[in-house]
Amino acid sequence: xxxxxxxxxxxxxxxxxxxxxxxxxxxxxxxxxxxxxxxxxxxxxxxxxxxxxxxxxxxxxxxxxxxxxxxxxxxxxxxxxxxxxxxxxxxxxxxxxxxxxxxxxxxxxxxxxxxxxxxxxxxxxxxxxxxxxxxxxxxxxxxxxxxxxxxxxxxxxxxxxxxxxxxxxxxxxxxxxxxxxxxxxxxxxxxxxx
Numbered sequence: 001x002x003x004x005x006x007x008x009x010x011x012x013x014x015x016x017x018x019x020x021x022x023x024x025x026x027x028x029x030x031x032x033x034x035x036x037x038x039x040x041x042x043x044x045x046x047x048x049x050x051x052x053x054x055x056x057x058x059x060x061x062x063x064x065x066x067x068x069x070x071x072x073x074x075x076x077x078x079x080x081x082x083x084x085x086x087x088x089x090x091x092x093x094x095x096x097x098x099x100x101x102x103x104x105x106x107x108x109x110x111x112x113x114x115x116x117x118x119x120x121x122x123x124x125x126x127x128x129x130x131x132x133x134x135x136x137x138x139x140x141x142x143x144x145x146x147x148x149x150x151x152x153x154x155x156x157x158x159x160x161x162x163x164x165x166x167x168x169x170x171x172x173x174x175x176x177x178x179x180x181x182x183x184x185x186x187x188x189x190x191x192x193x194x
Contacts, residue, residue, distance in 0.1 A: 082121040089114040130165035130176045132158045141165060143175040153181040 093110045096102055119129070130141050137144060137156040145162055153159055158178045165176030 079121075079125055082124060083118075086114060086118045086121060089117060126169040127173070128167045130167060131161055132165075132176055132178065133161050134158060137178070137180045141167075141172060141175060142178045142180075144180045145177050147180050147182040150181040155181055157181045 089110070093107060093114060096110065097107055132138070132142060135158050136154075137158055142158065142165065148159060150157075150159055157180065159181050160179040161176055162179065163177040166173045
């Protein structure tokens with residue numbers, strides 16, 4: 001083989017290897033571009049899902065704020081509906097009392113029925129009255145207005161209730177104003193002296 005032939009063979013090999021590397025580079029570039037397009041598509045899908053989730057969270061937040069505002073605004077609606085018949089009954093009682101021939105016993109009976117309606121209405125919502133006549137004094141539920149010596153009662157016993165107290169779901173709203181027997185007198189004081 002002559003030198004010229006050898007040079008031609010080397011050149012052919014170089015050209016073949018350069019063509020191969022160009023083809024390999026083109027295949028690598030094409031595969032990288034395909035992978036890039038695939039990754040870009042996934043990134044776009046993830047971004048779209050993120051934006052949808054963010055929008056949904058904002059909608060939930062706005063909806064919950066609106067529902068909370070309505071709950072505060074209309075919290076007493078059921079209570080008000082229960083009180084309306086009481087108001088109607090009181091208005092009828094006032095109208096009946098204005099009649100010249102009003103029967104006092106019927107007015108009293110109507111007033112008692114209205115009071116019963118009112119008590120029933122507030123009990124539905126957890127409001128209970130505290131009327132502790134004859135019970136032991138409890139400073140958590142009672143407010144002593146005065147103390148009286150009473151030989152018939154044990155010390156610290158409620159003799160009279162000046163104003164009822166009220167509990168809302170077992171929580172004190174207003175203490176009962178009471179008259180309490182003093183510790184100096186009563187059945188319990190006699191037994192302590194012996």
